[in-house]
Amino acid sequence: MAEPAGPGDGAQAPSLMQFPMDFPIKIMGVRADTFAEEVSVVLRRHAPDFDPATLEMRPSRLGTYLGLTATIRAVSREQLDALYRELTAHPMVKVVL
DSSP states (O other), X not given: OOOOOOTTTTOOOOOSOOSSEEEEEEEEEEOOTTXXXXXXXXXXXXXXXXXXXXXXEEEOTTSSEEEEEEEEEEOXXXXXXXXXXXXXXXXXXXXXX
């Protein structure tokens, strides 16, 4: 009988997420006039049906940063991974959750 795949043997654990699904993403970055627009461009590249009008924005307590919440229609884990990679590499983005 074969042994179950373990964490060190290159096998991926099954995902608890079921696609497609609505998936909220929180993005924190510098407070600049173009921040929300630039993030929207990245979001639409990975989720073409994302509507920038639904982007929720909240400035930080001291007004230094801007928090964005975007809900996309996620279709795969690969889509989410690629989106997170691009967002975290963006020079204006500080944190992605």
